[in-house]
Amino acid sequence: MSPSPASKLAELRERLAEINDLGRARALLAWDERTKMPPAGAETRAEQSATLARIRHERLISDELGRLIDAAGGETESLPYESDAASLVRVARRGWEKARRVPPDLRAEITRTSSLAEHAWVDARASSDFKAFLPHLERNVELRRRYAACFEGFDGFEHEFDPLLDDFEPGMRTAEVAAILGELRDGIRPLIAAAAESGETVDDACLRGSFSVEAQETLARDVVAGLPLQEGAWRLDSTIHPFAVAISPADLRITTRFDPDYIGTAVWSVIHEAGHAMYENGVPRELWRSPLASPSSLGFHESQSRLWENWVGRGRPYLGHLLPRLATLFPDRLGAVELDTVYRAANKIEPSLIRVEADQVTYNLHVILRFELELEIFNGATELSELPAAWNDRMQQYLGVAVPDDAHGVLQDVHWAGGNFGYFPTYSLGNVIAGQLWDRIMTELPDVEEGIGRGELAPLRDWLRENLHRHGNKFMPKELIQRVVGGPIDVAPYLRQLEQRVSEIYGT
């Protein structure tokens, strides 16, 4: 309202806050749809969600927002790069420029087509019928090629796949990710081989068999309550495919499912999702309701979930702390089990068919295989019709498993049905970044694991807040890793940690 120069930044903040509110409201609609909505509500929910998305997008690409960004940019140009205000303008500008590149018609077609493809995928997976899914996949790839073509000359994009990757891992280039994941693959395959050849067998029977769902729910709630997540700022619900979402940094929705024949989900999947929630919860209040409030790098987000899941949750100190509770809740099954047995079970390595059920080591090969196939699809090296064969070959090559049918192979994940090429690699980037963080934490907080053994998890959370969470979404992943660990993304720490754990379990 006021003509003073400082007001443009304030106006920009308010416009961005509204855009943020619309996005969060839509997130609540999605959470509700997956956890609470009566089934008959599905049809109108899709329309409600589409309306919020459309209005949000209209505002995001508006000329008015562009003018505000420019004006606020003038006001903030003398501020330090890492200041809240300069970061806000920078991040908003990049988002605005990216969003403006895509014609509304193409965006609408992508939304429509991927929605149809997801429905077709559900049926195709149920009947393991890749041919029925193929036309949808072809259409998705074609639309993604057109989408990528909108970004010619943007921010130094070189590879056709760069724009796709950038939506999930801003600023990361295809060549860099290919190099990182290639190194990871070459480091992990020998570990898996060594474990297999060790002659050592790991029995995870203690985690399998019948576990009352009611007691699992109590356990899951205890697990979250035992994590250093702000009290009164979270809830836990069941769903089919677990996820976590922040309706605000102080309104965190963790979801899980309970498998009556496996206790692992109620522990590690819950810790994983709570790890995401702790990241969102750690963003400082000054950044709330802005595009800086929610970290947009999926790799960094995944670094948090995987650090808590694998390096805390599957670690011996945490399991030692949890064991008495497990024994109380499941006296028949876990009343007399040794810590060593649980620890070994939690870290068993076994090549398998399904990514979401894979152990922490082989998991990466599932991801890398998908990323490699994505690149081959987009550079034309693999025809879509040959995708099942290519998938099955590589599963044999990397994991030594024979894929019985496409439902257990190329059709197992929803990502490609949704048109989300470039998403998969962020899972393994998360593992790699978690490795770098964990390394740093071991140096800076030498007693952290001792504390974890007593259930004292706040020091770890505080370190993560101070070094990572407080930055929110201010920085691109490559800037952020530099700030946090003082160097670029590096596979070595993660490989060393895996090697150590494998050697501990398998005596390799």
Add this chain to the structure above:
Amino acid sequence: MSPSPASKLAELRERLAEINDLGRARALLAWDERTKMPPAGAETRAEQSATLARIRHERLISDELGRLIDAAGGETESLPYESDAASLVRVARRGWEKARRVPPDLRAEITRTSSLAEHAWVDARASSDFKAFLPHLERNVELRRRYAACFEGFDGFEHEFDPLLDDFEPGMRTAEVAAILGELRDGIRPLIAAAAESGETVDDACLRGSFSVEAQETLARDVVAGLPLQEGAWRLDSTIHPFAVAISPADLRITTRFDPDYIGTAVWSVIHEAGHAMYENGVPRELWRSPLASPSSLGFHESQSRLWENWVGRGRPYLGHLLPRLATLFPDRLGAVELDTVYRAANKIEPSLIRVEADQVTYNLHVILRFELELEIFNGATELSELPAAWNDRMQQYLGVAVPDDAHGVLQDVHWAGGNFGYFPTYSLGNVIAGQLWDRIMTELPDVEEGIGRGELAPLRDWLRENLHRHGNKFMPKELIQRVVGGPIDVAPYLRQLEQRVSEIYGT
């Protein structure tokens, strides 16, 4: 997009659908806030909700919407009054004209002030301190006067209170409502006196005392499942102040609370809220996502909740059907109780202090007292500072009860704190309309109660759908009652029914 004349109506429909989506999304945010939200989410939730309300309102009062309404009005002028298209234009136009009358600054001030007043009311009620609340009440009344003044010359408004009433009961005038409620008051007071003087006592001990909340939850779910509400289109959750809300006509959220010392809420409050839900659920698909989808007369809405609660739920046939289930769930408390005992307890009359705990007969006097005081506030006959005394006097006069403090008197309801003057009378209008409907139903479906005794409730629902629900929000209350029962609003049927029930219970 197309320049054909018919397209303006389609365009209007789409614009109104978006406005509807925004309102429904906001309703979900509110439902979540009251049933699921972690407490720390409250602050950002208020902002998210305000953003959706603001965007919805901007669209509702936009010039563009006005032009579309005019253009669509031209296209539909030859269509019958009751056609979907003509009704859509008519209802949209009235809404647009009303919304445009209020300057945005005044609206914003009303929102801000009532929000502050609601917070102040919580504290004032807790400490029974009317003086602390008085300045907020004064501010609310002053703002509502300014609000009412915006409607000079609108739609034949005569009385200063007409515009306030119109927001809850469109087209109903203060003089009409005063006449209806005056007649109701004068009819009810002798009934209460007769019951008191009958010498007959009704013991409702069977409903009071300890009832396991878990079993109450089962009961409440059974009660809803036994009603003819579309399967897969509802859910039941607990909250502090029970309500029902339609996220869509096929996504109905019923809420209740469970009082460990009283079983009545889990039955009648649940049936009441489900009655609201059945109304929303009965709106035909052609009207979904439009302003015709949600009945805007609170009186008609309340007629449905009260018809199901009082004429079905407290009727002997329904209670006879429910009793075996009550006996199974609460064997110690209700295992051996007679139907007559439960029926009498469900219809006990006892003047009391708190509206929301009042029986179905005295309830009306609570409402009428509030409406009369509202009129006196707005015509200046009662000063706000004298409100507690006026309240207490009238409680003594109408119900013969002495008010011990303002927390149990004038401070008991949130409505005035929220600035919602004109809301209360719709509760009793609902009772009156329910009486007219029930009369009609008794004539047209003479076997309906016999069926209810066997748990067959669909014929009643079907009658209500065919005669009322299918109209959605097409008609003003006065038009609607004419269409449904062939005459104007009439207190007589309701008074006759009450008289009959009182006579049955109290032998008067």
